[in-house]
Amino acid sequence: MRAGADTIEFSGVALGLRWADRLDLAERLLLDALALARRQGSAPAFAFASMNLSEVRRRHGMLREAEADARAGVVAAEGWSATIPAGALAACLLDQGRVADYGLSEREHHASAYRRERQRDHFARI
Numbered sequence: 001m002r003a004g005a006d007t008i009e010f011s012g013v014a015l016g017l018r019w020a021d022r023l024d025l026a027e028r029l030l031l032d033a034l035a036l037a038r039r040q041g042s043a044p045a046f047a048f049a050s051m052n053l054s055e056v057r058r059r060h061g062m063l064r065e066a067e068a069d070a071r072a073g074v075v076a077a078e079g080w081s082a083t084i085p086a087g088a089l090a091a092c093l094l095d096q097g098r099v100a101d102y103g104l105s106e107r108e109h110h111a112s113a114y115r116r117e118r119q120r121d122h123f124a125r126i
Contacts, residue, residue: 006044014052018059026056047077051085058092067092 010033017026030053037045050073058066070092073085 006042006048011048011052014056018052018056021059023056023060027053027060030056043076047073047085049073050076051088054085054088054092058088058095063092063096067096 014026014030014033017023017029030049033049034046034053037043037049050069054066054069054073056066057063057069067089070085070089074089077085
């Protein structure tokens with residue numbers, strides 16, 4: 001089995017830690033994954049690790065850092081799948097109230113915030 005942040009197994013671990021609010025551990029794991037991706041020269045692994053790190057830092061309230069991570073993921077994924085980290089970037093911008101930076105109307109922003117709140121409530125009950 002190959003190792004790297006772009007594998008389903010790694011994503012499962014990163015998501016599990018994030019959903020369990022083990023954010024410090026998830027952040028350390030993802031920083032290690034970024035270092036490995038750099039050493040291997042793997043753009044997909046770098047993009048996935050950046051996106052996951054963005055989500056962890058966003059959940060931790062580190063919105064500027066999360067935005068920077070998401071932007072790095074978008075750049076790394078350019079040409080093959082930038083839409084995945086672009087979703088993390090959109091969430092960061094929306095959480096900062098920077099709707100205009102992403103091109104959404106206020107109505108769309110409020111609908112997105114409502115959906116995120118419902119998702120949080122759902123996962124809190126699980």
